[in-house]
Amino acid sequence: MPRSRALCLLAFTAVALFAFAGTASAGVSTQHFLKMYKVEKQVDLEGEFPSQAFHDHLFCNPGDYAVDGMWRIDNVDQANPQTGDFGDTTSVQIDASYGDDVDAAKWHFRGFNNATGRAQVKLFITCLGSQTTSTNGHQHDVILSNRFDDASNSGGSALNGASEFDHGSTCGLGELAVAPGFNFTATDPGGGFQGSGRIYRSWPTSSFRGWHFAFVATGPSNVTVYLRCLRIKTDPAGAGPHAHNVIYNWTPGYGGDFRNVPVGNQQGSEQRLDCGDHEKGLVAGFWINDPFHVYYLGMDPRIKQRAYRFWNQGGGDDGVYLTALCVNDRVGKQIAP
Numbered sequence: 001m002p003r004s005r006a007l008c009l010l011a012f013t014a015v016a017l018f019a020f021a022g023t024a025s026a027g028v029s030t031q032h033f034l035k036m037y038k039v040e041k042q043v044d045l046e047g048e049f050p051s052q053a054f055h056d057h058l059f060c061n062p063g064d065y066a067v068d069g070m071w072r073i074d075n076v077d078q079a080n081p082q083t084g085d086f087g088d089t090t091s092v093q094i095d096a097s098y099g100d101d102v103d104a105a106k107w108h109f110r111g112f113n114n115a116t117g118r119a120q121v122k123l124f125i126t127c128l129g130s131q132t133t134s135t136n137g138h139q140h141d142v143i144l145s146n147r148f149d150d151a152s153n154s155g156g157s158a159l160n161g162a163s164e165f166d167h168g169s170t171c172g173l174g175e176l177a178v179a180p181g182f183n184f185t186a187t188d189p190g191g192g193f194q195g196s197g198r199i200y201r202s203w204p205t206s207s208f209r210g211w212h213f214a215f216v217a218t219g220p221s222n223v224t225v226y227l228r229c230l231r232i233k234t235d236p237a238g239a240g241p242h243a244h245n246v247i248y249n250w251t252p253g254y255g256g257d258f259r260n261v262p263v264g265n266q267q268g269s270e271q272r273l274d275c276g277d278h279e280k281g282l283v284a285g286f287w288i289n290d291p292f293h294v295y296y297l298g299m300d301p302r303i304k305q306r307a308y309r310f311w312n313q314g315g316g317d318d319g320v321y322l323t324a325l326c327v328n329d330r331v332g333k334q335i336a337p
Contacts, residue, residue, distance in 0.1 A: 031330050032140060032234075032244060035064070035129025036280045038301050043121045045092070045113040047077070047085075052113040060105040060127035065144045067178045067230070068126045068283045069097045069107040072298035072309060076266065077117025087115020088266040090295045090311060095196050098181025098226045101147045108183070112196070126282050126301050132234065132244070132331060140234035140244060140331070145171070147179070147226055154185055154222035162291060164201055164214035171209040171229035176248065176325065178283050180211045181226040195221025200291035203323065206254050216291050236337030243337045247328035251275060256287060256321030261294055261312040268297045268311040274304065275326035281306050283325040290317035 039058050046052055060066050073089045091114040100106035105127070113119045131139045148169035153159050171177050184196050201214030211227050236243040251257075251273065259271045275281045284306045288294050293316030297309035312318050 030135065030334050031332070032132035032135045033330050034132060034142070034246070034327065036127065036282060036303070036327065036329070038124055038126050038303055040122060040124045043123060045119040045121065047087070047113060047116040047118055053111070054121075055108075055110045056123060057109070058107050058123055058125045060125065061129075062105060063130050065104045065128045065130060065142070065179075065228075066099050066107045066125045067128050067144075067228070068301070069099065069109065069179075069181060070124050070284070070299050070301060071097065071109065071111070072122045072124070072300050074120040074122055074267075076113075076115045076119045079115075079117070085116045087113075087117055089119075089268065089297055090266075091115035092119050092121060093196050093198060094298075096181075096183040098183050099147055099179045099228065101149070104144060104228070107181075110183075122298075122300070124301050126303070128230075128282060128327075138238055141237065142246070143231035143235055144178075145175070145229035145231075147228055149224055149226055151185070151224040154224060158195065158220040158222050159197060159215055159217035160220050162200075162214070162216050164212065166205060167211045167213065167225050167227050169210070169227065170205070170207070171227075173209075174232050175209060175229040176232065177204060177209055177211050177227050178230045178325070179226065179228040180213070180283070182213060182215070183224045183226070185222045185224050195219050197221050197223065198291075198296070200288040200296055201286070203256075203285040203287050203321075204250065204254070204325075208250055208254070214291070233335070234331060240334075241337040242334040244331035244333065245335060247330070247332050249276065249279065249326045251324050251326045254323075256285070256323040259320050259322065261310045261318045261320055263312050263314040263318075266311065268295075268309040271308045271310065271320065271322060273306045273308070273322045273324050275324060278329045279326040280304055280329065281324040282327050284308075285323040287321040289319040292316060294318060294320060
């Protein structure tokens with residue numbers, strides 16, 4: 001009898017577990033996965049004309065969205081005063097990093113090597129699929145806005161020295177600001193560029209529906225800044241109708257993660273910020289307290305982690321803040337359209 005009761009209990013437990021598993025699978029099966037990935041490219045620069053400048057592009061898969069673009073300055077040949085060679089990783093200027101106005105899968109980069117030696121730069125974009133994966137015979141469109149341009153810091157309002165400002169556009173309720181970008185823009189018919197600068201703050205506003213920028217301009221400089229808006233709710237068309245929410249988390253929140261950057265060599269100090277389980281870091285922000293002593297050398301989107309590089313030359317405030325938009329692999333459960 002004890003053995004029979006044990007066998008019955010085991011059978012009941014197996015049936016219960018099977019039923020529970022079936023219930024869980026049924027719940028999960030209504031959800032869709034997002035397509036999130038990165039694209040990268042190596043750029044090698046010489047220290048003399050004409051190979052010291054670059055204007056390059058990266059592309060997501062056709063129809064997908066480039067939601068963040070970034071670079072990482074990896075190396076500049078060691079300076080040697082005896083041969084007249086000078087420069088370090090702060091000598092590479094990035095004059096443009098922004099999404100295309102027509103093709104949302106395309107990202108523009110432009111830069112210049114001011115060192116006399118060679119330099120190596122890595123370019124990256126993070127990409128978001130324009131549709132979810134198919135579940136129960138249907139997909140949902142992920143909605144991204146047109147590009148919003150703000151040229152208010154151009155022409156007669158050109159930047160000079162250290163300046164910071166918010167993008168002039170704010171996304172609507174139920175949207176997130178993504179694809180922050182900038183471009184030191186042409187000001188004469190010949191296509192020349194007035195001034196240049198380096199970015200030292202790229203940060204979401206407190207509502208996460210806008211974006212804050214800061215630059216140190218090398219003389220009067222024109223800059224245009226950009227963003228797009230990602231709708232949190234998917235499109236319901238052809239699905240019942242119903243929709244799903246994109247599940248996201250600004251890590252660790254608007255205040256960011258504070259770090260002290262040690263004084264370092266020209267490769268800089270790497271500071272890492274991790275997203276949670278089942279999340280990928282689609283967009284990132286950084287904030288430098290003192291742009292005259294700490295320099296931003298770029299970042300590497302390791303998709304679940306952002307690795308930022310800063311060079312602290314010493315003598316000033318060494319504080320920086322990090323933040324990242326971490327998006328869950330899977331959208332939420334079905335909701336009303």
